[in-house]
Amino acid sequence: MAYETNDAFAENFTEIGKDAPPRYLGIRFDATGTFMPTPGNTVVSHVVPGSRTEAALARVRQGLMDLPYGDRFAYTPVSSHHMTVFQGIIEGRRKPDYWPEGVALDAAVEQTTSLFLDRLSSFPRGDPFHMKVVSVTPLGLVLEGATERDEYTVRALRDDLVGPFGYRHPDHDSYTFHITMAYPKAWLPAGAEAAYLPALAALKDSLAQEIDMVELGAPAFCEFTDMTEFRPLKFLS
Template identity: 45%
Template sequence: MSPASIKPSLQQFAAGANRTRPRHLGTRYDWEGRFLLEPGNTVVCHVVPDTATERALVAMRERLVAMPDAGSLAFTPAASLHMTLFQGIIEYRRHWPYWPQDQLASTSIDVMTRLYRERLANFRPPAPFRVHAVDVAPAEVVVEGATPEDRDLLGAWRDALAEVFGYRHPDHERYRFHITLSYPVEWLADGRLEAWQSVLDESLALLQREAPVLELRPPAFCSFNDMEHFEELLVLENKAALQA
């Protein structure tokens, strides 16, 4: 495999391409790969248990965990596999445009979660969507809408949720939908990139073969204390669209 075969999604984890430590190291997880207290809320679609999608993702994840230098990554639990649809507020990001301007930045996470749950009780969700995998990196499975209509629906969901949450992140329009697998504790040695790219390519092929459309639960507003578990508080479904 030539250096040109290394995808940008892997290159960003290379030691040679990074001069600073990983962004979330020390707040989201520590040097031992243990996840730290970082409460917040979010809207995610959990992977449906006991499905071809879950089995393929778990098998793919096991391939990555088995890599000799997998200790460079802090892997999230297989039981928490999900696609993030909209990022809520989080403890260490209490400023605009990651926090609504109409709420004090000192407001507790629990109070903000109750506020959003009340707002979402009257939320009118867009129609359901379908997604498929388009890339695999050490930290994530990158997904997008399975059809142009699905891609439009994903955008409609994010626009509608932004109105409820009261902000739009700078990457709102270009947000890359993904299923998180891990976070980097240290960057991968440049000499290891070819081996990683080979496993990542095999993993993507496995996922596309076994789960061409990913089986996800409906979007749900969740609370969390760390990156290991996301508790569903309110399922957001367009029941009229489901019955049509």
């Protein structure tokens, strides 16, 4: 998720070389930016409600909305901001490596949620970790452990969750931690990077003056019906 160069930004966000609409249009949200039903479950750490981080991230979100062509993105609510620790299952992604081993690919989402809750009932309490912001992108924030120890701790937690969930995503080891604030509804025009890259850098610098680390709650196994709310069912630390 490194978009700091013109070529990387253009490849990921502009219309250049694209012959299809953005990946989640018509799946997670519609052309108006209204989020659609996409039930699933996941392990996330929510941004602490009422914290300095929540307020700072709300300002970043508004900054993204105010950018040229900001209306080409669907924005998640501030109350939903979180960092995914381990990807659960989601409707529309029913295939091996993304679905618990031994569970039918047509099983109801609610069945997997009950299964995971049962398996997590004796999950050991994990060590705390802290995250910092690496960069601001049109989609939100890229994060990493505040120290090498923090990075090791959160990735060890991901490793430990492979057992209860019964799968290991292909990007398990290379996964980039992030906080999603927006999804593209339409590609940006060619050349948009000229305005976006300096603006994103300025948002990152402004954010760094407000917070040193991202205030996150304890990792929690959650259920969701769409991308606007992730309801905790069990805290893991």
